[in-house]
Amino acid sequence: RADGSRLWSTILETAAFGGTPAGGINRLTLSAEDGRVRDWFRDACLAAGLEVSVDALGTQYALRPGRDMSRKPIAFGSHLDTQPTGGKFDGVLGVLAGLEVMRSLNDAGIETEAPLMVVNWTNEEGSRFAPAMMASAAYAGDFTTDEILAKRDAAGTTVAEALDVIGYRGVEAVGTREIGAFVELHIEQGPILEAEGKTIGVVEGGQGIMWFDGVITGFESHAGTTPMPRRRDALLALSEFALAAERIALAHAPSAVATIGEAAIVAPSRNVVPGRVAFTLDVRDPRSAILDAMEAELLEAAGAIASRRRLEIQLNRIWRKEPVPFDPAIVAAVDAAAESLGHPRRRIISGAGHDACNLAARVPTAMIFVPCKDGVSHNEAESATQGDCAAGADVLLQTVLRLANA
Amino acid sequence: RADGSRLWSTILETAAFGGTPAGGINRLTLSAEDGRVRDWFRDACLAAGLEVSVDALGTQYALRPGRDMSRKPIAFGSHLDTQPTGGKFDGVLGVLAGLEVMRSLNDAGIETEAPLMVVNWTNEEGSRFAPAMMASAAYAGDFTTDEILAKRDAAGTTVAEALDVIGYRGVEAVGTREIGAFVELHIEQGPILEAEGKTIGVVEGGQGIMWFDGVITGFESHAGTTPMPRRRDALLALSEFALAAERIALAHAPSAVATIGEAAIVAPSRNVVPGRVAFTLDVRDPRSAILDAMEAELLEAAGAIASRRRLEIQLNRIWRKEPVPFDPAIVAAVDAAAESLGHPRRRIISGAGHDACNLAARVPTAMIFVPCKDGVSHNEAESATQGDCAAGADVLLQTVLRLANA
Ligand SMILES: NC(=O)NCCC(=O)O
Numbered sequence: 071r072a073d074g075s076r077l078w079s080t081i082l083e084t085a086a087f088g089g090t091p092a093g094g095i096n097r098l099t100l101s102a103e104d105g106r107v108r109d110w111f112r113d114a115c116l117a118a119g120l121e122v123s124v125d126a127l128g129t130q131y132a133l134r135p136g137r138d139m140s141r142k143p144i145a146f147g148s149h150l151d152t153q154p155t156g157g158k159f160d161g162v163l164g165v166l167a168g169l170e171v172m173r174s175l176n177d178a179g180i181e182t183e184a185p186l187m188v189v190n191w192t193n194e195e196g197s198r199f200a201p202a203m204m205a206s207a208a209y210a211g212d213f214t215t216d217e218i219l220a221k222r223d224a225a226g227t228t229v230a231e232a233l234d235v236i237g238y239r240g241v242e243a244v245g246t247r248e249i250g251a252f253v254e255l256h257i258e259q260g261p262i263l264e265a266e267g268k269t270i271g272v273v274e275g276g277q278g279i280m281w282f283d284g285v286i287t288g289f290e291s292h293a294g295t296t297p298m299p300r301r302r303d304a305l306l307a308l309s310e311f312a313l314a315a316e317r318i319a320l321a322h323a324p325s326a327v328a329t330i331g332e333a334a335i336v337a338p339s340r341n342v343v344p345g346r347v348a349f350t351l352d353v354r355d356p357r358s359a360i361l362d363a364m365e366a367e368l369l370e371a372a373g374a375i376a377s378r379r380r381l382e383i384q385l386n387r388i389w390r391k392e393p394v395p396f397d398p399a400i401v402a403a404v405d406a407a408a409e410s411l412g413h414p415r416r417r418i419i420s421g422a423g424h425d426a427c428n429l430a431a432r433v434p435t436a437m438i439f440v441p442c443k444d445g446v447s448h449n450e451a452e453s454a455t456q457g458d459c460a461a462g463a464d465v466l467l468q469t470v471l472r473l474a475n476a
Numbered sequence: 477r478a479d480g481s482r483l484w485s486t487i488l489e490t491a492a493f494g495g496t497p498a499g500g501i502n503r504l505t506l507s508a509e510d511g512r513v514r515d516w517f518r519d520a521c522l523a524a525g526l527e528v529s530v531d532a533l534g535t536q537y538a539l540r541p542g543r544d545m546s547r548k549p550i551a552f553g554s555h556l557d558t559q560p561t562g563g564k565f566d567g568v569l570g571v572l573a574g575l576e577v578m579r580s581l582n583d584a585g586i587e588t589e590a591p592l593m594v595v596n597w598t599n600e601e602g603s604r605f606a607p608a609m610m611a612s613a614a615y616a617g618d619f620t621t622d623e624i625l626a627k628r629d630a631a632g633t634t635v636a637e638a639l640d641v642i643g644y645r646g647v648e649a650v651g652t653r654e655i656g657a658f659v660e661l662h663i664e665q666g667p668i669l670e671a672e673g674k675t676i677g678v679v680e681g682g683q684g685i686m687w688f689d690g691v692i693t694g695f696e697s698h699a700g701t702t703p704m705p706r707r708r709d710a711l712l713a714l715s716e717f718a719l720a721a722e723r724i725a726l727a728h729a730p731s732a733v734a735t736i737g738e739a740a741i742v743a744p745s746r747n748v749v750p751g752r753v754a755f756t757l758d759v760r761d762p763r764s765a766i767l768d769a770m771e772a773e774l775l776e777a778a779g780a781i782a783s784r785r786r787l788e789i790q791l792n793r794i795w796r797k798e799p800v801p802f803d804p805a806i807v808a809a810v811d812a813a814a815e816s817l818g819h820p821r822r823r824i825i826s827g828a829g830h831d832a833c834n835l836a837a838r839v840p841t842a843m844i845f846v847p848c849k850d851g852v853s854h855n856e857a858e859s860a861t862q863g864d865c866a867a868g869a870d871v872l873l874q875t876v877l878r879l880a881n882a
């Protein structure tokens with residue numbers, strides 16, 4: 071078993087890096103705060119006797135040798151970056167529970183056959199740089215390292231520059247390090263486990279995701295003198311499009327979701343009819359065909375609004391992540407571990423994207439979920455109990471032992 | 477007659493202060509660019525032999541003595557600040573035509589009975605600091621000087637601090653300088669004169685204006701895991717409110733207008749359901765009772781949206797400017813001047829707010845409009861012809877002579 075109270079202490083201790091007055095964390099990827107939590111994690115891994123390495127996209131790997139070094143390591147972990155209004159558990163739990171697995175094995179003097187490895191993937195959140203989960207995507211071969219290094223945040227800073235600023239541009243080539251299996255522990259970020267009184271979600275896969283960048287170009291004009299019918303108001307067009315996206319998602323209930331998370335008027339002024347609005351759109355469903363249908367419906371809605379309001383709506387898909395099934399053998403190992411520990415559990419599909427969803431294309435992969443309060447995540451009020459976090463770490467430990475000694 | 481080509485040269489010359497690549501001007505009030513155009517204006521006035529003074533809110537007054545110094549000066553002018561996407565004429569025309577009136581009278585060796593005064597009012601636009609036309613409002617007694625000095629821009633800078641930065645916090649107490657009559661030349665900023673082929677608008681008054689600050693508070697949550705019906709999305713609430721405001725304005729056609737000019741998600745992120753949105757609302761109509769009705773309808777719409785979407789919508793009115801009738805005698809003087817010059821003209825109501833609307837409460841006031849292309853204003857493409865600007869300056873000159881020598 072893992073030491074649940076030591077795990078809890080590390081969660082509280084690292085929450086100080088980017089901690090907010092409301093009890094959340096604002097630790098955007100590759101920020102100064104992210105640099106500090108990375109340093110903390112590196113030092114903790116070194117103190118636990120692990121061999122620490124950083125790849126060219128800043129992902130941290132910490133290896134614990136096994137008896138059979140010819141075997142690929144069994145890897146686990148998640149991410150230490152957060153949303154601007156992030157909580158203390160999203161990502162953090164998976165990395166720190168991974169560290170706790172190493173510490174617990176050390177304490178118990180347990181050696182494994184295969185080596186073990188805990189990983190902190192760069193930019194899982196996708197809030198500062200798009201897309202989300204970019205380092206694990208590069209590991210899996212979806213992007214080249216150079217493509218990722220060239221991505222820019224809203225201020226124009228590239229991933230390469232941001233890595234250099236915090237000193238986390240490693241020398242190890244991305245994707246060269248082999249992994250035997252990957253297991254990610256995470257809070258559910260949804261309401262199902264809590265509602266059903268289950269401690270463990272045995273995750274069978276992740277839903278599909280599309281991200282779009284949009285720009286609406288109307289015409290700036292005087293708020294006092296421009297008659298309503300003459301206006302080409304970019305904000306009113308966005309308003310209609312946002313409500314259309316909500317209707318389209320509801321029409322594909324219960325699973326589909328659509329979200330405009332960012333929207334900004336260019337050169338806003340109280341007494342100017344908005345001429346230009348930039349926005350983002352996030353669309354998800356577990357079924358690939360529904361993603362296709364929603365994209366067509368969204369484009370049609372945008373076209374209708376644009377022609378009725380005499381303005382231009384551009385909608386560019388910048389990312390599509392197909393729905394991902396996890397590896398049945400690894401899913402079974404998670405299930406067996408949870409059963410052996412006696413935790414109430416259920417099979418579940420992840421609504422959020424995770425590094426595990428990228429790893430799955432290359433490495434046998436599965437995930438473990440634990441409940442979070444009211445299903446709330448990407449919110450400073452995100453909350454999980456010490457007991458559930460400890461249960462998740464136990465299941466992770468037992469799963470890893472099964473895989474490493476099989 | 478005024479020298480139309482000299483006037484045109486000063487319009488082009490001063491357009492360089494804050495000039496944009498698209499041919500407009502971005503010269504927010506009390507910015508460095510505003511400081512530079514103020515210096516230029518002061519120097520030009522001094523070179524024309526005028527006596528220049530600055531009041532405690534930065535308003536510039538340039539006096540030309542009359543034969544009878546016991547008479548209150550006949551004043552004219554407008555403002556040199558612009559919108560972030562402003563054009564070359566809004567405000568600028570009235571100030572520079574005022575300077576041109578002084579220069580033309582000097583060239584012709586004409587003395588007037590009453591003194592003359594050209595004025596550059598601080599912060600007419602209201603884009604950086606709310607409300608609009610704040611210095612003329614303080615002159616008229618609607619606000620105390622201290623109230624205005626304490627207003628803050630989005631960055632938290634006060635008017636007092638901004639005045640100090642550019643060295644325009646004068647010693648003259650606001651409102652102590654008496655004015656005998658005020659005449660403001662301005663582009664129409666609407667489509668009527670152009671459509672009817674009139675060169676001069678004889679402005680009979682200005683419509684009423686209400687400004688609101690709004691905040692919508694929902695709940696941040698995960699874009700991938702939060703089912704659509706569980707969301708408390710502040711941006712979707714804003715979208716419904718923006719469309720409701722449009723419907724409410726259209727229901728009071730043809731004159732009513734409503735505009736959300738600023739709207740910003742707090743801590744936006746692509747994969748976070750927006751939890752908080754701040755916005756502004758501008759509502760206008762020439763009828764006071766319609767303003768009352770629209771305010772009630774807007775509050776009702778906000779309440780209905782808030783309760784249906786389980787979130788909070790705050791809507792605070794920060795400013796109300798009643799519809800203003802101008803002084804019949806000054807309106808008649810403008811009309812007579814336009815007739816004497818043979819310009820096609822019509823009576824008109826101003827859709828925009830103007831410093832003249834504030835002055836009217838204290839001083840006999842009227843305005844002169846000239847056409848602008850397609851009625852476009854608060855846009856870098858704002859355009860007026862040299863001929864129409866010259867015609868406006870001529871009518872200003874003749875009106876001023878009538879008033880000063882009466
Ligand atoms: N787990 C998580 O919140 N990932 C961020 C990427 C996403 O939006 O799903």
Ligand SMILES: NC(=O)NCCC(=O)O
Binds near residue numbers: 293341601830
């Ligand atoms: N003339 C003008 O554009 N004034 C700005 C204040 C307003 O919004 O009407």
